[in-house]
Amino acid sequence: MSFKIAILGASGYTGAELARLISTHPSFEIAALSANSKAGQSMSSVFPHLRHLDLPTLKTVKELNFSGIDICFCALPHKASQQVISALPGNLKIVDLSADFRLNDPGAYEKWYENPHQAPDLQKEAVYGLTEFYRREIAEARLVAGTGCNAAAGQYALRPLVKDEVVELDDIILDLKCGVSGAGRSIKENLLHSEVSEGYNAYAAGGTHRHLGEFDQELSKVAGKEVKIQFTPHLVPANRGILATAYVKGNPREVHESLSRAYEKEVFLEVLPFGETPATRHVRGSNYCHIGVCGDRIPGRATIVAVLDNLAKGSSGQAVQNANVMLGVEETAGLMMAPVFP
């Protein structure tokens, strides 16, 4: 059985990553690709690394025919996504990779994204796509909202600890180190090789990063009360990878046990032995997330380090995993490739 797949916004990095993953998926077949600004071009001219694949030509969204499409991945920028998805057939299964449907509350959306939501009904309908925690809801969802890549990394490190109440909830610090591709293929001065390579910096410091909206929503839901974390991302000179270092107050062994227990049966979430910490290069190109916990010379402090590939487990890999769940396919289908190292 083969499912027909459409990808909207196929000319960006998450679009390309979807095509890469689906190219070896046993039961998915790419049937339609859109990229408004590059409509008419072949995918191999936009992404020559996919040259060997026999992919449909890029079209505008309007030109696509969705009859026969089993699931649609929407890899558009936020704001554009809600407009486009509103106009799609109402019974089409959709995995959205943008930020548009991550926040359920219209007020929260407007606060973090500075514009009123234009599809509030869809916003209510959407299921938050952190697969391991919303599997049942995703299986029944029509519209799944892929999480922020930073938000995914942070939540894998923190959710079980908040749920199990093994850490102080008002004193969680999350320091992220993020690869460049998280910013997408957008053409900006600060993303040039000359500006990024051989240096690094904090950005969106001071609690201003939009993924905080997701942390607030999700961690508060888990805790049953408001939880606000302190979160600072840093840009490092690597293309793929997020490394989340979480500083918490709690018993390190209990922290480790909480995570180990929570992820015991998860294929993609690997908790390292106590005291070991992971590296982004060991998950690159794959759907795995490695998580380590260690104590500190100061009693009652624990450090959690979680790594994942922002384009894979952080967005497109997660999206395929969600699509598998939505379509009743084996959840790991197409996602078992090992990381590429070195």
Place this chain on the structure above:
Amino acid sequence: MSFKIAILGASGYTGAELARLISTHPSFEIAALSANSKAGQSMSSVFPHLRHLDLPTLKTVKELNFSGIDICFCALPHKASQQVISALPGNLKIVDLSADFRLNDPGAYEKWYENPHQAPDLQKEAVYGLTEFYRREIAEARLVAGTGCNAAAGQYALRPLVKDEVVELDDIILDLKCGVSGAGRSIKENLLHSEVSEGYNAYAAGGTHRHLGEFDQELSKVAGKEVKIQFTPHLVPANRGILATAYVKGNPREVHESLSRAYEKEVFLEVLPFGETPATRHVRGSNYCHIGVCGDRIPGRATIVAVLDNLAKGSSGQAVQNANVMLGVEETAGLMMAPVFP
């Protein structure tokens, strides 16, 4: 049907790459791993990116039991390889990734590797592992010698041209740009990040690189007379990738046609439209080789640019492809993963 695989020298980069590729191979199963210096360790402690796989513990070669092994990949350093392979069961199918069995002539071996060959009978028996050109021999071989990664890149650019006599044979210049992993996981000052990143240099200049032995043997065989090319490799700050720029004298269109014709049916060899040139980043992590040809403002000159991933198509991917042929499996099995970009 599942074949049992052994990998000798599994703690090096080509060993890790074999494990990565085989981990999603539909009919291969890793049954034994050796790494003398790291015997007793788990593969995941040596290569944490393979942590999710259930792999055998590393052993010494002597500790391994080869009964039940269908094929053995030998990813040892040259010189060590010939000693180890001599002592293996005589009916064991072997793909060797070292330089030890690439040259058929004992004199040529001794000239380039500065020591007499210690297994001259095996040397004679071995089949040169450039799959697309030795498919039939490989299918019947017991011992296949993987090619040098530089030699593979250069030969994909040049063999058809030599065979079709569309270029001057005494004036071929090959300028290579090579990623760092080609030097393996050897711990040398000149391979440190601080020494490699943000800079580049020629090495083995002046016709001293050992892969010239392979070029001499193979191109002369194809031409039916002695062919000597001029060859200079350069180290560039990237982990994977070889880009071969070949400067030849001949009609550019004929050069392009020669390559297009030769590789028309090859799954892994992609000839670009005339005038386009490829990039290493478009084959990274994959078994593909992209080849471009362009002319020059000076008539009668052509430039061929070929790219491949030295760890994949240049060594471990080629090795799996050869093993597939030797075992009668679909030649592309386990090798259809798309390149990882960015």
Place this chain on the structure above:
Amino acid sequence: MSFKIAILGASGYTGAELARLISTHPSFEIAALSANSKAGQSMSSVFPHLRHLDLPTLKTVKELNFSGIDICFCALPHKASQQVISALPGNLKIVDLSADFRLNDPGAYEKWYENPHQAPDLQKEAVYGLTEFYRREIAEARLVAGTGCNAAAGQYALRPLVKDEVVELDDIILDLKCGVSGAGRSIKENLLHSEVSEGYNAYAAGGTHRHLGEFDQELSKVAGKEVKIQFTPHLVPANRGILATAYVKGNPREVHESLSRAYEKEVFLEVLPFGETPATRHVRGSNYCHIGVCGDRIPGRATIVAVLDNLAKGSSGQAVQNANVMLGVEETAGLMMAPVFP
């Protein structure tokens, strides 16, 4: 004695590099900076690495007052440069870093740059700024045209050989490996970190790169007859550096002697012992050019490898060196900083 300096186009990389070099120049003082698109901003907001310097605010060219300016560096894009310089005071000393005045012949300019020159008189007046070969003319020039960075690297490798006739003039192949900053701070998709890092590729293959205009002009002038070289640049993932590999037909020892003799008294041009080849990382951030020569196993072939920092010796360092000559200052003033390694 302190000379007042103006820099036009100060918001680009060569502008920043000029400011860096001049910041420790014993007799230069930056008195005016222009950057039309960023006029009104401080230099430290555009280039925070210059934050410690007390620099003039960026203005438009029109807002600048050139009275009292001793020399003006023009770091504008080609085409813009000829327009701006035409409108500057006729007695102002100028070092232009663009391509606009490198070619003396209006026809050649139009051929390579695809538009007719708009200041043909200035074009005639301009002196080609390869300091070591035009020192006397530069000392008396009002307008000096900085060379292309690729053209500089190639000429340092080749000019003495052409002059001394130690190589075949109709068979010179120049393979360049170029850092990313050579493309300037222009915001283009192919210059993004995600597109450049960890990969490399040829560009402007087939004899189409504009610096060929300079090679044609200069090498033909040296030879006294038309010389056309074959030239292919490659983009490598490093910010600074050009490595020129020249393949020539001639006696390697004679080639080495020719270069050694020519550069014997040059402070910035270092010829390595015969058989050694240089690395870009050993000239990074400096005004030095290292040149090596080796022979080949094929008699009568020589390979020359020259390296320089495209932003320093390849453009802004060269420009300061030329300004020193024009103003009668010690030629090496402000330029003796050692390379930054690692």
Place this chain on the structure above:
Amino acid sequence: MSFKIAILGASGYTGAELARLISTHPSFEIAALSANSKAGQSMSSVFPHLRHLDLPTLKTVKELNFSGIDICFCALPHKASQQVISALPGNLKIVDLSADFRLNDPGAYEKWYENPHQAPDLQKEAVYGLTEFYRREIAEARLVAGTGCNAAAGQYALRPLVKDEVVELDDIILDLKCGVSGAGRSIKENLLHSEVSEGYNAYAAGGTHRHLGEFDQELSKVAGKEVKIQFTPHLVPANRGILATAYVKGNPREVHESLSRAYEKEVFLEVLPFGETPATRHVRGSNYCHIGVCGDRIPGRATIVAVLDNLAKGSSGQAVQNANVMLGVEETAGLMMAPVFP
């Protein structure tokens, strides 16, 4: 007036950086270089980027003649340093770059470095080399102990806050991102380009990094009571640079004012406007340290980000600055070069 300089351990990165800085120092002249393992070699064979300098040949320490030497930089590994310095003339001025004399307390030394100190008298005599805070003592010292590069970055961010008591002293978290050259030119698997580039990881997590000994000693001294911070360094794929992100509890504006006031007259310490954060690439190759402060959406939280070049301000630049102070030279002599960007 020119001072004669000796550098012991000149074949490491801090040795090379000393030579680079001193090469343009107006009153320092390198008179002797040692490197036991490379004795007999020229400095240009060990560091070709210094090829243009006329430097003494490398010798063993024993071969050096210290009469006439005005100051000796000791860039040896810890443990070796205390042995070598013990045997040097008792009146020789020394700037030590190792860890051997940073901790005044023999017990603390033994705790962090796991061996008893072999020169406890010298340990007592040594002055801690954080120039801006020990200027007077350094001016009169014979032996100055260069600080750890991480310790320098962290202290620049934290000392004034501890002194001014504007932050909670028992809840300081310091998350460092460190370039690779901080590990020196040591030949280790985890420092290979293939292992480092394109990835990042925490190391010495859990309060085990040796620089904590310095933080404990210095911050407790400033506070007048025991202060223990939580400190986790991370290795990022860049050669130079430390970025320290400090998470503190206190009023962000007061934090900013405390730092601004403390560094108002410091040439090399630049405090950015409130709310801005710095980047390592803006101090690379220079002796500058940029420091930024921002608040958080959670009241009473501040984040301080400090960046410096570990080889310059973090070790060799600091060492030259200290030598200037010790010799009564202008403190900034030889150190005013601008950062190299890009």
